[in-house]
Amino acid sequence: MGSNCSNKTSDPLDVMKALRQQTDYNQGGGDHNTFFVFGASGDLAKKKIYPTLWALFRDRLIPKQTVIIGYARTKLTVDELKTNISKYIKLKDDSEKEKFEKFIAKNSYVSGAYDESAAFNHLNESAQQLEQGFSKVNRLFYLALPPNVFAPVTKHIKAECMSPTGWNRVIIEKPFGHDFDSSAQLSRHLASLFKEEEIYRIDHYLGKEMVQNLMILRFGNRIFNPIWNRDNIASIQITFKEPFGTQGRGGYFDTFGIIRDIMQNHLLQILCLVAMEKPVSSRAEDIRDEKVKVLKCMQTLTLDDIVLGQYVGNKKGEGDAKYGYLDDPTVPAGSTTPTFALGLCRINNERWDGVPFFMRCGKATNERKAEIRIQFRDVAGDIFNGQCKRNELVIRVQPGEAVYVKFMTKAPGMSFKLEETELDLTYTNRYKEAILPDAYERLIMDVFAGSPANFVRSDELSEAWRIFTPLLHSIESQKVPPLPYTYGSRGPKQADDFCIAHGFKFYGTYKWHNPNGNAVPNGK
Numbered sequence: 001m002g003s004n005c006s007n008k009t010s011d012p013l014d015v016m017k018a019l020r021q022q023t024d025y026n027q028g029g030g031d032h033n034t035f036f037v038f039g040a041s042g043d044l045a046k047k048k049i050y051p052t053l054w055a056l057f058r059d060r061l062i063p064k065q066t067v068i069i070g071y072a073r074t075k076l077t078v079d080e081l082k083t084n085i086s087k088y089i090k091l092k093d094d095s096e097k098e099k100f101e102k103f104i105a106k107n108s109y110v111s112g113a114y115d116e117s118a119a120f121n122h123l124n125e126s127a128q129q130l131e132q133g134f135s136k137v138n139r140l141f142y143l144a145l146p147p148n149v150f151a152p153v154t155k156h157i158k159a160e161c162m163s164p165t166g167w168n169r170v171i172i173e174k175p176f177g178h179d180f181d182s183s184a185q186l187s188r189h190l191a192s193l194f195k196e197e198e199i200y201r202i203d204h205y206l207g208k209e210m211v212q213n214l215m216i217l218r219f220g221n222r223i224f225n226p227i228w229n230r231d232n233i234a235s236i237q238i239t240f241k242e243p244f245g246t247q248g249r250g251g252y253f254d255t256f257g258i259i260r261d262i263m264q265n266h267l268l269q270i271l272c273l274v275a276m277e278k279p280v281s282s283r284a285e286d287i288r289d290e291k292v293k294v295l296k297c298m299q300t301l302t303l304d305d306i307v308l309g310q311y312v313g314n315k316k317g318e319g320d321a322k323y324g325y326l327d328d329p330t331v332p333a334g335s336t337t338p339t340f341a342l343g344l345c346r347i348n349n350e351r352w353d354g355v356p357f358f359m360r361c362g363k364a365t366n367e368r369k370a371e372i373r374i375q376f377r378d379v380a381g382d383i384f385n386g387q388c389k390r391n392e393l394v395i396r397v398q399p400g401e402a403v404y405v406k407f408m409t410k411a412p413g414m415s416f417k418l419e420e421t422e423l424d425l426t427y428t429n430r431y432k433e434a435i436l437p438d439a440y441e442r443l444i445m446d447v448f449a450g451s452p453a454n455f456v457r458s459d460e461l462s463e464a465w466r467i468f469t470p471l472l473h474s475i476e477s478q479k480v481p482p483l484p485y486t487y488g489s490r491g492p493k494q495a496d497d498f499c500i501a502h503g504f505k506f507y508g509t510y511k512w513h514n515p516n517g518n519a520v521p522n523g524k
C-alpha cells in the first residue's frame with residue numbers, strides 16, 4: 001500500500017502551515033482562543049506553562065487573538081501572578097520587557113474551588129466577557145493540577161465551560177492514574193465527557209527534538225531501516241539520568257517512584273518510536289496505531305526483569321550529594337521506593353524477537369543524560385583477531401543533541417591497526433544558528449494546531465499500564481528492597497552486570513575527541 005491510505009487526522013508535517021494560517025499577526029479577525037490554566041498558582045504552571053506561553057507569545061507562535069485565564073483556589077491578582085512567573089522567565093532587553101508587559105495584559109486570573117459548579121459558572125462568565133464580539137471561540141483547558149482533582153475539574157469544565165462555537169481541547173499532565181485500574185477509571189471518566197480527539201495527554205519527552213527526529217532517522221533514510229532488526233541489532237538501551245535527587249519533592253515522588261515517574265511513560269514512549277513498524281503515513285493516528293501494536297507485543301514485566309536502586313548519601317560529596325533519599329525529610333522513614341530502575345523488555349514480533357530492550361532511569365546519578373543506544377551484533381566471520389568492537393548508533397536526546405555512529409576504521413598511517421572512531425552529527429557543530437524549542441513549546445503549539453501525534457492516546461496508555469502494573473504491585477506488596485547506590489554514581493553495579501548478562505557488551509575503550517573541545521559532559 002502507498003503511504004496515503006489514511007486521512008483521519010492532521011499530518012504533523014502540516015502543523016506549521018496550519019499554525020501560520022492561525023497566527024496571522026498582520027490581520028485582525030479569525031478565531032478567538034481562550035487558554036485556561038487550571039492550577040495557575042502551582043509549581044508546574046509557574047515553572048513551565050506560563051514561561052512556555054510567554055515564549056510562544058514572544059516568538060509570535062500562538063494566534064494573536066488568544067487570552068489566558070489562570071484558575072486556582074489561591075486568591076491572586078494578575079500582578080502577583082506576574083511576580084510568581086517572572087522568576088522563571090529571563091528577559092533579554094528592554095524590547096522584551098515591553099513585550100512581556102503586552103503578554104501580561106493578555107492574562108487574567110479567577111480564583112475558585114475545584115469542586116463547585118458555581119465557581120466554574122463564574123469562570124465561564126469571566127471568559128465570555130473577554131470573548132465578546134467573536135463569532136468563533138476555541139477553548140484550551142490545561143490541567144496543571146494534582147490527579148485527585150482531575151475528575152471534578154473535568155466534570156465542571158464539561159458542564160460549565162465548553163465553547164459552543166469553536167473547538168475545545170483538554171490538556172492533561174501525568175500521572176494518568178497510578179496503575180491499570182485507576183488509569184482505566186480516569187480514562188472512562190474522561191471518555192464520558194470528551195471525545196478522544198479533544199483530549200491531549202502530555203508526555204513532554206514526545207516534544208523533544210531528538211525524540212521527534214526518530215521518525216525521520218528511521219523512515220527518511222535508506223541506510224538505517226534495512227538493518228533495524230534482530231538480524232543486526234544485539235540490544236537497545238534507553239537511558240535517563242539526572243544528577244540530582246528529589247530535592248524536597250520526596251513526598252510526591254515517594255508515592256510514584258522512578259518507574260511511574262520516568263520509565264512507564266517517557267522511556268516507554270521512546271521505545272515505541274524506536275521499535276514500531278513504519279506507519280502507513282505520518283498522520284497522528286497512523287503513528288499511534290503502530291505504537292500500540294508494539295506495546296501489544298510486549299509481555300507484562302516481572303521482578304526477574306528489573307533491577308531497583310535507591311541512592312544513599314556520599315559522605316565525601318558536597319551539598320545535596322551528602323544526603324541519601326531517606327535523608328529527605330519529605331520521604332517517609334524506611335521507604336523502599338526506587339529512585340533507580342533498569343527494566344528489560346522483550347518485543348515478541350518478527351522484527352525484535354530475542355533483542356533485549358533495556359530501559360534505565362535514575363535520580364542522583366553521575367550526569368544528566370537521556371539517550372538511545374543501539375548496539376549492533378558482532379561482525380560474523382572475524383578476520384581481525386577479535387579486535388572489532390560492536391558498532392553503536394547513539395541518539396543523544398539531552399544534553400547536547402547528537403547522533404553518532406561508533407565504528408571501526410584503519411588507524412591512519414603505515415600500520416594496519418584497527419581503531420574505534422565515530423561519524424558524528426553534533427547539533428551545536430552542524431546547526432550553529434539553530435534554536436531548539438523547549439518540548440512544552442512544541443506540544444502546546446501542536447494543541448493549538450490540533451495535531452495529536454505527539455500525545456498519548458488512551459489505548460497506548462492502557463497498554464503501558466498493562467505491561468507495568470503487575471510488576472509495580474509486586475514491588476509494593478513485597479516491599480522489594482532497592483539496592484543502594486551512591487549519590488553521583490552510575491547507579492547500582494548490579495544494573496551494569498544485568499545488562500552484560502543479557503547481551504550488552506561494554507568495552508570501556510572508546511575515546512571521543514570532541515573537535516571543539518567544548519563541554520559535553522562525560523560522566524564516566
Ligand SMILES: NC(=O)C1=CN([C@@H]2O[C@H](COP(=O)(O)OP(=O)(O)OC[C@H]3O[C@@H](n4cnc5c(N)ncnc54)[C@H](OP(=O)(O)O)[C@@H]3O)[C@@H](O)[C@H]2O)C=CC1
Pocket residue numbers: 237239373394400402403404422424425426490496506507508509510511512520521522523524
Ligand atoms: N557528538 C557527541 O557529542 C559525541 C559525544 N561522545 C561522548 O563520548 C563519551 C563516550 O561515548 P559513549 O558512546 O558513551 O561510549 P562508551 O563506550 O564510553 O560507553 C558506552 C556505554 O557503556 C556504558 N558504560 C559506561 N561505563 C560502564 C561500565 N563501567 N560498565 C558497563 N557499562 C558502562 C555507558 O553507560 P551510561 O549510559 O551509564 O553512561 C554507555 O551505555 C560520552 O560521554 C559521549 O557523550 C561520543 C561521540 C559523539
Ligand SMILES: O=C1O[C@H](COP(=O)(O)O)[C@@H](O)[C@H](O)[C@H]1O
Pocket residue numbers: 204242261262
Ligand atoms: O516528567 C518528569 O521529567 C523530569 C525530567 O524532565 P527533563 O525534560 O528535564 O529531562 C523529571 O525531573 C521529573 O522527575 C519527571 O516527573
